[in-house]
Amino acid sequence: MNAMQPILTLTDVHKAFGETQIIRGVDLELRAGERHALIGPNGAGKSTVFHLISGHYVPTSGRIHFDGHDIQGASPQRINRLGLARSFQITNIFPKLSVYENLRLAVMRRHGVQNTLWRFIGSYPKVREETERLLEQVRLAARRDAIAGELSYSEQRSMEIAMALASDPQVILLDEPMAGMSHEETDYAVELIKQVTQGRSLLIVEHDMDVVFSLCDRISVLVYGQVIATGTPDEIRNNQKVKEAYLGEEVAA
């Protein structure tokens, strides 16, 4: 991985729903190995940008380049196979299966072993090993036999991160991973995210400014469908345009 090199680049990306322009020429660069936050007021278009990157929405125009590939218009499955994973709140978790079984399924998916018995048998020890490693990584080893649907709120968030890691992605997208967490849970999740994103790139949407400023190397500010500034936490804190357009007291604080 070549630090400072962009691994994901959005160039003049637009998205309209009917007549309504929501994303109005977004330029955004995620560098290899960095932790990057996308912040902005409610309705600025942050989730829409994530949907565009992950292939759930097709841009109206513009270019999305990921690790040597143009991915605008590609399917979410193809984008995931290329090495970009997005943590979804609970959607691809089977609530009645155990934590271990869920993670094993996610790991098996990566190895393409769900269909072929012979390949499944051949790679089984590897699947087990990787599943165990994931459990350790997100500190859920003690909860391996718990039913996924019965995990505490913050354990569920850890599990979603593990599900995203199962594909061994170069880039991880996290959409408000701390939403609804207590202060202690948030501190714990920040440490966890720091640890599991080592050697990967992170793009995160998060409303908790303490989290954003302590976790991220760089921040991009999205206002009304456009990135108005990108920089280090200090640069963003002192950026006049950002202060005026959006954060004001929060950034100055």
Ligand SMILES: Nc1ncnc2c1ncn2[C@@H]1O[C@H](COP(=O)(O)OP(=O)(O)OP(=O)(O)O)[C@@H](O)[C@H]1O
């Ligand atoms: N599928 C859709 N069809 C029409 N309008 C949409 C669609 N998805 C999002 N929008 C609109 O686009 C705008 C941006 O929404 P988006 O959820 O991307 O903002 P956000 O920055 O993530 O907001 P928040 O911080 O509140 O989550 C909103 O006005 C929303 O109503």
